[in-house]
Every structure is written in structure tokens, then in C-alpha cells.
Amino acid sequence: MTDTVVVDPDSHLSQAELAAKHGLTVAGARPGLAAYTRRLWSYRHFISAYANARIVSSFSTTRLGRLWQVLTPLTNAAVYYLIFGVVLNTKADVPNFIAYLCTGLFVFVFSQTAIQGGVQAISGNLGLIRALQFPRACLPIAVTLTQFSNMVASLVVLVGIVLVTGEPVTIQWLIVVPALLLQSVFNAGVAMIVARLGAKLADLKQLIPFIMRTWMYASGVLYSVALFERHLPEWATRVLESNPLLVYIELMRHALLEGAPLASSVPVLWALAAGWALVAGIGGFVYFWLGEQEYGRG
Amino acid sequence: MAERIPTIVADNVHVVYRVHGAGTPGTGSPVAGLRRLVTRSRPPTIREVHAIKGVSFTAYRGEAIGLIGTNGSGKSTLLRAVAGLLPVDRGALYAMGQPSLLGVNAALMNDLSGERNVELGCLAMGMSKAQVRDQTPKIIEFSGINDRGDFSSLPMRTYSSGMAARLRFSIAAAKRHDVLLIDEALATGDAQFRRRSEARVRDLRSDAGTVFLVSHTMASIVDTCERSIWLESGVIRADGPTDEVVKQYEDFAKRK
Secondary structure, X not given: OHHHHOOOOOOXXXXXXXXHHOOOEEOOOOOOHHHHHHHHHHOHHHHHHHHHHHHHHHOOOOOOHXXXXXXXXXXHHHHHHHHHHHHOOOXXXXXXXXXXXXXXXXXXXXXXXXXXXXXXXXXXXXXXXHHOOOOOOHHHHHHHHHHHHHHHHHHHHHHHHHHHOOOOOOHHHHHHHHHHHHHHHHHHHHHHHHHHHHHHOOOHHHHXXXXXXXXXXXXXXXXXXXXXXXXXXXXXXXXXXXXXHHHHHHHHHHHHOOOOOOOOOHHHHHHHHHHHHHHHHHHHHHHHHHOOOOOOOO | OOOOOEEEEEEEEEEEEEEOOOOOOOOOOHHHHHHHHXXXXXXXXXEEEEEEEEEEEEEEOOOEEEEEOXXXXXXXXXXXXXXXXXXXXXXXXXXXXXXXXXXXXXXXXXXXXXXXXXXXXXXXXXXXXXXXXXXXXXXXXXXXHHHHOOOOOOEHHHOOHHHHXXXXXXXXXXXXXXXXXXXXXXXXXXXXXXXXXXXXXXXXXXXXXXXXXXXXXXXXXXXXXXXXXXXXXXXXXXXXXXXXXXXXXXXXXXXX
């Protein structure tokens, strides 16, 4: 109605032509992969602030606060020590079993919590997603970052356990840094994959605990990896030995423990660790980006 | 007269919601779930709602547009689509820059202090760290949550709903937007804050932006917007000067 009063030079244009003439873009269109990556980079402070906020808010009603970041892995280690060290007295073929067990456990828990958080990264943040426009990949990455911070706290506990159980400090400890970084990339990739799946399929959240438990048994967390060779056919052992979580656990054991039995040789482990990080990291990112417009719908 | 620059162009926009978990009684039992798996039928818990049915309009720079209509007429859905938060089913929506939606249900983190939420909200809007540092005290001052003691360092869960809404409005209004979409946000807060936020909306408009306002309070539409769009069941019933559209709408509401 107002438009008929004003003499408008654009009045003969169709809506689409009008939009094109003034350089308007389609609202909420998915940017290209390179542009998306750049946007994500410009949101890095948001990612770290959000990851930090999640840690603070998860402990905000507890009395001990962030001390739980250290207490949780410590309690975990104590429980496993009680069961496997005292009650069952498992020694198997591993010299320093408690340190061996805790290393496996903490590395595994890092991936487990990142994946569990990833499933809900979209579905649990619909309010934020429907209110603000930002690259959604921020959310699963922030989940991984939160768990990374927990992992660093676990690592402090782990170093304590390793030292107490009589392992020497060696130059090999430096391996921890690249191993942890590769695992973080892997975790972020998987978190992005499950975030997209979890956004579409709420049932996934119910399944994840079982998937993760199976994965834990397949990763030699609670027993020596030598067990696989003895009880499984050749091909199944090969498959299990290239399991990414087993690879990251083995690397960490190789770094911290003297004389821990390894399933594969060290160069093979590195190749697998880097390969999995690349495949999951890039694959997960692209897969998540492809679904960018779907998040927050319905 | 200067050339009018469009900021939002809507071309025959349709929005369809897929609602999960809207099952009718009796379909949620485990047996029914199993039967669906076997027969491969679609779960009845997913229903489609055709919320916007072919809407076209053009919004220009410096305009404040009121969106009115009865509950469930599709106003909020339209805003979400304009903000790019809901995909358009058919038709197209073009926008200048990134429209920002300011709703009463914009989620902040309830366990964090107001101050941390301001920081997080600003970063999520894409501000740089330096901008955030600069803006945080201003935002807290504008929101007025510190008028009765130091509330900004308390967790958001201790805030009253009015205080939380004020803080959310203040965060979103801190950034200069090409297009700002306000969903019922001005209705919250007391009279003093409403005056302040209406003044802020006028500022934003004079910064050559476009403001969309959804409200059931006709007074705030009449005060802030010179143009209004009346939406009913996902269709535009009227689009024009606010006083005319509001009058038509009120006649319609009375007849009902």
C-alpha cells in the first residue's frame, strides 16, 4: 500500500531481481566450505569461552567446584585399583598393571565423553541455535575442548600414578603431546558426526552407552592387548588392532610406561593415529557442514 | 527522496515445521513402536505444520515494521525464517547481512553469572574480544540488573524472568544490526525499561537498520512502527501504515 504512493524505480522488478540488484543474499544459506572454515576461525573465542562456560556450569552447584576435574579421574582410578589390583589381583602379562589400566581408561574416557557430549551438542542446545546465527560446528568442537580440559586434568593424575608405581621419567614422555593432539582431532571429528546424527535421530542418545561399552572392550582398556591374539582369529585381531581408540591408548602407554606390551610396532601406531585423525577430522567436518542448514529445525 | 534500499526481500515464502514427539495417545507404546519398525511406516510422532503459506514483502532501510496477528498466526516462525534459523520450504528469503533475532526465549546459560552470559552472548554474535571487553559494562548498565545490588555476578538462575529478559534484550541490542528482529521482547520488563528499550530501537533504526517487532501490545507497535504487516494463519492479510492495519486487525479481533 505504501509502495504505490512512492514512485519506486525498482517497482518493475520481481522480488528475486530486486534482491539481486541490491546484493541481498539468501537468508541462512550454507556458506562454502572455505568460507565456513574462516567463519569458524573467527568464532574461536566463542568456542573457548563456551567450552569454559560448560565446565564452570557443570560444577557450579558443587562445593568442590573444578576440583572435581581432578577428583573424578582419581576416584575412577581408585575404584579400578580396588577391583583389579586388590580383589582380582590381575597381573596378566603386564608389569605395571595399575598404571597400564589407568592410562587406557583415561584415554578412553576422553573419547567417550567427547562422543557422548557430541550426540547432544545440537539437540541439547536448540535454544541457542534458534536464537543466534553462528557456525554450528562451534558446538561439537566446544564439547571436545571441554573434554580436552578434563583430559589435561586426568593427565596430571595419571602422571602421579605412573610416578608412584615406579616408572622413570624419560624423553619418551614428550610423545604424550602429539598423541593427545591427534586424539583430540579424532574426537572432534567423531563428535561432529554424532552431533549431526543425534540432531536428526534422538534415539542415538539411548544407543551410545552400549556402543561405547562395546568399543571399550574392543580397545583393551581393562586387559592386555595380548589377549586378543590368543583368543581371536587372525583377521579379527588385525581389525581390532587398527581400532583408533586402541591406537591412541597404545601410544599413550608407549609414552608413559616402560615395558608395556604393544600390539603393533611404533611406526605403525603413528601412521594409524595420524590416519584416523585425518579421516575423522576432515570427514566429520565436511559431513557436519553439509547438514548446516538442518540444525535447529522442527 | 533518496533511493530506498531493501534489506529483506521475501518472495512467496513457505515454511513447514516438522514437529517431533506430537504423538496421539496410544501410538507411544512399545508395541506400536515395534509395529512401525516392521511395517516401515512413518512414526506418527512426526507431524508437519504448514506455518507460513506464501508470504511476500519487501522491507527497506530505516523502517520499523510491526508484525501483528492472533496467537499461532506464524509471526514468530516468519521472524525465525528471516533470521535464517528455519529453512524455507518453497520460495526464497533474501537478507542484507545477517539478521539477528532477539526473542524472549533466547537461551543463555543459567548456571553462569550475568556478566559471563553477556560475554558469551556477545562472542556468539560475532564480536571480537576487544569489543566484548568494551561493551560488557555498557550492556550491564543498560539492562539495569545492577540497580538493586550486584546481580551481574550472580548466576542467571537467580534472576527474575523480567531481569533475564532485560539482560537478553540488552545483549542483542548492543550490536549494530542491519536487520534486528524483536519477538515480544519489549513486552517484558517494567515501564522504565520499556521506555529505554523503545529508545534503543529508535537508535538502531536511525543507524540505517530495519527493525521487525512482534508484539501483542498494540501500543508498542503504534509507538515504534510506522508500517505493519498483519499475518493470519500464515497468510498476509494486510500490509501498510500501522494505524490502518491495526484498525483492520482490531475490527477482525472484535468480530471473532
